[in-house]
Amino acid sequence: MNTTLSMIALALAGTLAVHAQEPAPDGGQRRGGRQLPPQVVKEFDKDGDGKLSDDEAKAAREAMQARRAEAEKKRLEKYDTDKDGKLSEEETKAMRADLEAKHKALVEKYDADKDGKLSPEEIKAARDAGEEIPQFRPMGGGRGQGGPGGEGRPNRRGGQDGGQGGGEKPAGE
Numbered sequence: 349m350n351t352t353l354s355m356i357a358l359a360l361a362g363t364l365a366v367h368a369q370e371p372a373p374d375g376g377q378r379r380g381g382r383q384l385p386p387q388v389v390k391e392f393d394k395d396g397d398g399k400l401s402d403d404e405a406k407a408a409r410e411a412m413q414a415r416r417a418e419a420e421k422k423r424l425e426k427y428d429t430d431k432d433g434k435l436s437e438e439e440t441k442a443m444r445a446d447l448e449a450k451h452k453a454l455v456e457k458y459d460a461d462k463d464g465k466l467s468p469e470e471i472k473a474a475r476d477a478g479e480e481i482p483q484f485r486p487m488g489g490g491r492g493q494g495g496p497g498g499e500g501r502p503n504r505r506g507g508q509d510g511g512q513g514g515g516e517k518p519a520g521e
Contacts, residue, residue, distance in 0.1 A: 384408075447482045454479060 384400065392400055392408040400408060427435055427443040435443065455466055458474045466474070471481055 450482050454481065 388408055389398070389400060392404045392411070394404055394407075395401065423443065424433065424435070427439045427446075429439060430436065454474055455464065458466060458470045458477075458479075460470055460473075461467070466481075474481060
């Protein structure tokens with residue numbers, strides 16, 4: 349009985365491991381339960397097999413961490429007016445207002461189907477034209493508890509922030 353259960357558990361684990369490495373339907377790759385965007389696979393798949401090996405995934409993680417650190421450095425240089433190494437509530441509001449204005453301008457320029465948002469194809473067109481696409485969620489909601497438009501979750505300071513955690517930087521950067 350124990351042998352049978354062990355065999356079933358091993359078979360299930362093997363099936364899940366194989367499925368996690370299968371390419372996603374849109375050309376991305378699943379890794380660790382998450383789907384990698386196709387552009388990440390394309391950039392870091394050095395052996396051209398359509399998926400990331402452990403070494404390729406490590407290189408991708410390190411590159412993304414370096415990009416996030418550089419983005420944080422640029423954010424602080426631009427918005428940390430009191431130069432204390434972090435963004436205050438006022439500095440964060442100024443940054444978000446700036447990002448919202450940039451996002452609105454991009455939507456006005458690249459929203460080909462006029463649905464009020466940028467589809468993946470429209471984002472690609474903007475990037476191909478040399479635009480920098482800010483990663484942010486609008487204020488007053490987001491993905492916090494309560495869903496879109498919900499109250500969010502408490503931030504590290506005990507306030508509400510629309511699901512952004514500490515509120516020091518926008519999501520994805």
